[in-house]
Amino acid sequence: MIVRWLVALVAxxxxxxxxxxxxxxxGSGAQPWDEELSDNFVFxxxxxxxxxxxLALGIALGGPRRADASRRFAxxxxxxxxxxxxxxxxxxxxxxxQYMGGILDVSLPLPLYLxxxxxxIGAMLILFTLAWFLGYWWAGTDRSLLVPRGQWRRHxxxxxxELPPRLGRMIASRLGLDLRGERPTAGKFSFYETxxxxxxxxxxxxxxxxxxxxKAARYVYPVPGPLLYWASTLHVxxxxxxxxxxxxxxxxxxxxxxxVVAMTTGRASASLAPAPRVxxxxxxxxxxx
Amino acid sequence: xxxxxxxxALVWAALNAVLAILMVVNAFVAKTAQHEGLPAQAALLxxxxxxxxxxxxxAxxCYRLVTKSAAVRG
Numbered sequence: 001m002i003v004r005w006l007v008a009l010v011a012x013x014x015x016x017x018x019x020x021x022x023x024x025x026x027g028s029g030a031q032p033w034d035e036e037l038s039d040n041f042v043f044x045x046x047x048x049x050x051x052x053x054x055l056a057l058g059i060a061l062g063g064p065r066r067a068d069a070s071r072r073f074a075x076x077x078x079x080x081x082x083x084x085x086x087x088x089x090x091x092x093x094x095x096x097x098q099y100m101g102g103i104l105d106v107s108l109p110l111p112l113y114l115x116x117x118x119x120x121i122g123a124m125l126i127l128f129t130l131a132w133f134l135g136y137w138w139a140g141t142d143r144s145l146l147v148p149r150g151q152w153r154r155h156x157x158x159x160x161x162e163l164p165p166r167l168g169r170m171i172a173s174r175l176g177l178d179l180r181g182e183r184p185t186a187g188k189f190s191f192y193e194t195x196x197x198x199x200x201x202x203x204x205x206x207x208x209x210x211x212x213x214x215k216a217a218r219y220v221y222p223v224p225g226p227l228l229y230w231a232s233t234l235h236v237x238x239x240x241x242x243x244x245x246x247x248x249x250x251x252x253x254x255x256x257x258x259x260v261v262a263m264t265t266g267r268a269s270a271s272l273a274p275a276p277r278v279x280x281x282x283x284x285x286x287x288x289x
Numbered sequence: 290x291x292x293x294x295x296x297x298a299l300v301w302a303a304l305n306a307v308l309a310i311l312m313v314v315n316a317f318v319a320k321t322a323q324h325e326g327l328p329a330q331a332a333l334l335x336x337x338x339x340x341x342x343x344x345x346x347x348a349x350x351c352y353r354l355v356t357k358s359a360a361v362r363g
């Protein structure tokens with residue numbers, strides 16, 4: 001535990017030094033860069049520090065914890081969730097503007113580099129938080145958001161039961177699932193969360209991260225043109241998918257208010273799965289996702 | 290608290306609905322066809338329709354949240 005926090009302290013010191021050196025270089029006036037190019041260089045140089053800092057802090061905060069059935073989320077998970085939300089709030093509208101501004105051929109009455117700057121700050125927060133969660137889950141023991149090996153059919157069957165009947169039957173028919181047997185009981189998280197929501201979040205966040213890193217890498221490495229083209233195209237596709245995911249996430253959680261309470265206070269409520277088609281959650285083993 | 294959260298989510302849904310309309314409309318504009326090509330037009334149309342659908346679902350959920358909590362208070 002002490003070693004983990006020592007590593008985290010070293011990561012904090014390195015991140016601060018890296019940020020000071022990078023910003024100092026950009027602000028020295030010695031480089032012939034305009035604001036936008038300068039921001040591009042700052043962003044790409046700070047990325048490794050943000051990832052390392054997130055990973056180190058995640059590992060330091062992770063690890064086994066005392067089981068507490070009254071808690072659904074640990075403070076570190078709540079902090080990570082809202083940091084990620086803040087990152088989306090900054091990066092999504094600015095990313096949409098960069099794309100739609102080109103399509104509509106219009107400009108805002110403020111410099112474009114400010115839009116990029118806000119986008120990069122949001123992207124940095126997202127990268128930091130993703131690394132944080134990776135480290136946090138790697139160091140922890142709770143895997144209740146993941147579908148265990150060999151359990152996909154059970155989780156997909158549970159998902160088909162939780163969906164509106166017509167949609168559930170359609171998906172069951174396409175995937176060859178049998179809905180006539182006993183309905184599976186959900187664990188700490190609903191089947192919608194384990195079999196659909198979390199895997200799709202993982203996919204879109206991986207896609208936006210890889211394509212974003214490929215786009216940013218061109219300022220320090222000669223990325224081939226075709227690769228850059230596909231990275232840019234898929235980055236926009238991932239952005240649209242994230243817009244859809246955020247809308248769906250808000251729809252799902254607002255319909256289950258106890259989830260909003262849990263992600264604010266950490267406390268689990270007796271009515272965590274109030275939707276009639278969702279099976280009641282079983283007793284939680286740990287205090288975190 | 291529920292009403293405030295519903296209001297924020299409703300603003301988000303409205304902004305996404307505007308984006309969806311812009312995407313769908315611009316999928317059929319000649320300039321998009323000339324500059325971006327058919328795949329981009331299809332992506333704009335599909336993306337716009339899907340965002341519009343999910344924005345409508347979220348707006349409905351906001352309405353339900355407000356009316357449900359008002360009914361509980363009443």
